[in-house]
Every structure is written in C-alpha cells, then in structure tokens.
Amino acid sequence: MTQLVILDRDGVINQDSDHYVKSVDEWIPIPGSTEAIARLSQAGYKVAIATNQSGLARGYFDQQQLDAMHAKMTALVEAAGGRIDGIFFCPHGPDDRCDCRKPLPGMIHQIEQAFDLSAERAYIVGDSLRDLQAGQACGCIPILVRTGKGERTLAKGEGLDGVIICNDLADAVDQILG
Template identity: 70%
Template sequence: MNQLLILDRDGVINEDSDHYVKSVDEWIPIPGSIEAIARLSQAGYQVVVATNQSGLARGYFQLDDLVAMHEKMSRLVEAAGGKLEGVFYCPHGPDDGCDCRKPAPGLIDQIERALNCSAKDSFIVGDSLRDLEAGLAKGCRPVLVKTGKGKRTLAKGLPFPDVAVHESLTDFVDHLLR
C-alpha cells in the first residue's frame, strides 16, 4: 500500500508546551503515540512528521537540540517496531515569509519531493488549524486530535467541513486500522 500519512509533532506525538519544547528531556511522548506510529508503519503507511519549529528562529534552542529530539522520537518508534520515513521541519519564525511554515504547504511539497509521491488524499493529523490548512492546500484528508492544542482549536470552531476529530493519535489509528 505505502500510503503517505503526515503527522504534526508537538501536541500529536509529544506533549506540547506554550513555552516550546526546547530539549530532548522536554520531549515527552503522549502515552500511546509511539506505538500508534509503529502500528501505522506495520500496516504499510509511510509515516512522516511535518512540524513548525520557530523556536529555532527565536533562539530558544539550537539545531543540535532539535536533531536530538527527532533522533529520540525515531529511536522510540523503531524500538516499538515502526519507522518514520522522515521528519520535515520549518525553522523559520512567523514573520520570515517562508513557504514552509504551516499553514503554507511547503513542508508537504518537501515531503512529496523527498519520497517521490503525492500527498493528495493522504491523512494529515494535527492539533491546530494551521496543520489542517497546510494539508487541505495539498488535497490531504484532515484529522484533528484533541491532544495538545486540539481542544482549543475545536472550541474556536472549524471553518471547513469533513474534518475527522479524534481524542488522540491512538484513537485515530484504532479507528483507521479497524
């Protein structure tokens, strides 16, 4: 099958923080998320992460810190029997005018080029409107999880129909693989 499935990071895979996740020690997986990724991978999905990391531009952490967080995430997924096909991040701040900061679809363009595939009709799982908007711009199927900032996002109301809403990544994966 090898269908693409795109995950946001903070608030979907790991605990989010309004003060930014700045170190490998602060990168704490949401219970069940690592196993959920492994199950997706085992079911034939190409799982990738697309994440805004403006903490780099803001000077809250260094690239080495981000690399260490992503290595930890990948190691945990591999230990659970799964695989991440890639981790794509935007290092820019909100005023940098880049095309990769979600809601712009540039990260998804990078994923398509790197994996030589189309993201159209792939699931994109996020906890914020900007995650879903980036996916919708590329024809993805949006999924909102209530972890992280998901409940706040839902409370504001979703401006578009056909968004699947799940309690967590684990809940979504249970539903998808049922």
Template identity: 65%
Template sequence: MNKLIILDRDGVINQDSDAYIKSVDEWIPIPGSIEAIARLSQAGYTVVVATNQSGIGRGYYDEATLDAMHERLRALVAEQGGKLGRIYHCPHSPDDGCDCRKPLPGLIDQIVTDYGDVSGATLIGDSLRDLEAGISRHCQPVLVLTGKGQKTLDKGLPDSLGDVAIFNSLADFVDHTVKD
C-alpha cells in the same frame, strides 16, 4: 488509497508547551503515540512528520537539539518495532516570510518531492494551521484533541476544511484505522 500519513509533532506525538519544547528532557511523548506510530508502520503506512519549529528562529534551541529530539523519537518508535519516515521542519520565526511555515504548504511540498503525490494522504494535527497546510495539497485532515486540538475544535472549524475526522488522540485514530 494513499498509504502516507503526515503527522504534526507538538501536541500530536509529544506534549506541547507554550514555552516551546527546548530540550530532549522537555520532549515527552503523549501516552500511546509512539506505539501508534509503530502500529501504522507495521500496517504498511509510511509515517512522516511536518512540524513548525520556530523556537530555532527565535533562538530558544538549535538544530542539533532538534535533531537529538528526533533521534529519540526514532529510537522509541524502533523499540516498538516501527519505522518513522522523514521529519520535515520549518525553523523560521513567523516574521521570516518563508513558505514552509504552516499553514503555508512548503513542508507538504517537500514531502511531495520525496514521496510523490500526497492527494488523499491523511494529515493529523492539533491546530487549524496544520489542517490548512494539508488541505492546500488535497490531504485528508484529521484533528486530534490532544495538544491544542480541543481549543481548536472549540473555536470552530471553517467550512473550507470540508469533512474533518476528529479523534481524541493519535492512538485513538490508529485504533480506528488499523485492525491488527
């Protein structure tokens, strides 16, 4: 069993916004998500984040602001007795033609470089592009209904994803996965 769990950020860990999360003040954890990450960590899972952050490429905020959001995330997880692995982000806008913007697998490939084979690792997202990025590298897709998850489910999931587990939230997934 692969003890690596890959999380999308916006809509899975923190509240999402169509206007982008542009500051630490706008970065608001979804209830239960921080504790969920800590519980996964305490149960022996390595938890990493793979997130599209096109707001950087669009000029809405800079790398330093993103780093501050991620320092806050790490501090909150640590306060709950957990540890968060690396955080991977794509700073590019959709027009940049990069290979790291999900659904392309570049962020997942960076995780492979640092952590090894991700086949069978759980990838948790709230959008089709998250799940597609994981599937391309043989991750097990999990859809959460927070963020854009319910909208994603309502549109219908393509057969190409195979068997997708669906949970109400990251905390719900952890309740189902980790038996304390």
C-alpha cells in the same frame, strides 16, 4: 499504491508547551503515540513528520537540540517496532515569509518530492487548524486530535468542516487503519 500519513509533532506525538519544547528532556511522548506510529508503519504506511519549529529562529534551542529530540522520538518508535520515514521541519519565524511554515503547504510539497508521492488523499493529523490547512491545500484528509492544542482548536470551531475528530494519535490510527 504506497499510502502516506503526515503527522504534526508537538501536541500530536509529544506533549506540547506554550513555552516551546526546547530540549530532549522536555520532549515527552503522549501515551500510546509512539506505538500508534509503529502500527502505521507495520501496516505499510509511510510516516512523515511535518512540524513548525520556530523556536530555532527565536533562539530557544539549536539544531543539535532539535536533532536530539528527533533522535529520541525515532528511537521510541523503533523500540515499538515501527519507523518514521522522514522528519520535515520549518526552522523559520512567523515573519520570515517562507513557504514551509504551516498553514502554507511548502512542507507537504517537500514530503511529496522526497517520497516521490502525491499527498492527495494522504491523512494529515494535527492539533491546530494550521496543521490541517497545510494538508488540505494538497488534498489531504484532515484529522484533528484533542491532545495538545486540539481542544482549543475545537472550541474555536472554525474551519473544521469535513475534519475527522479523534481523542489522540492512537485513536486517529484506529480510524486510519479501521
């Protein structure tokens, strides 16, 4: 059975910004995150990224800039000996009424279809409640990291029943592989 791990991007893999990560120069990995992804893929997990990117709809960056950020992320993971099996993103704004913007599970369904796998019992790692809710709707095991908006999410304390709390992605991967 192939095991799947779904990761949010901003605040989990790279440093987040309340002003959006808008360029390849602003895309800065959280220490240990790319190596953690490499450890997952080396252990036989399929790794998918599921990220809301409403900055596209808002005009803060374009598809070319997003592709450059994802190329940088992929290259860093590959340099660490790993791979990302798929990058899925919602390009819509909050008022676009799409089904792919987390907390809705549309992106998780896209991942299931692309890999011909169920996300049930897959791990989903995020720094916000909406990340976890998207996965929980599909039966994923939720892990909240304290990086990014994670501390804010913890401080609110809502909807965290049964959620595994980790310091960062490297800690989350220790939990998954442990």
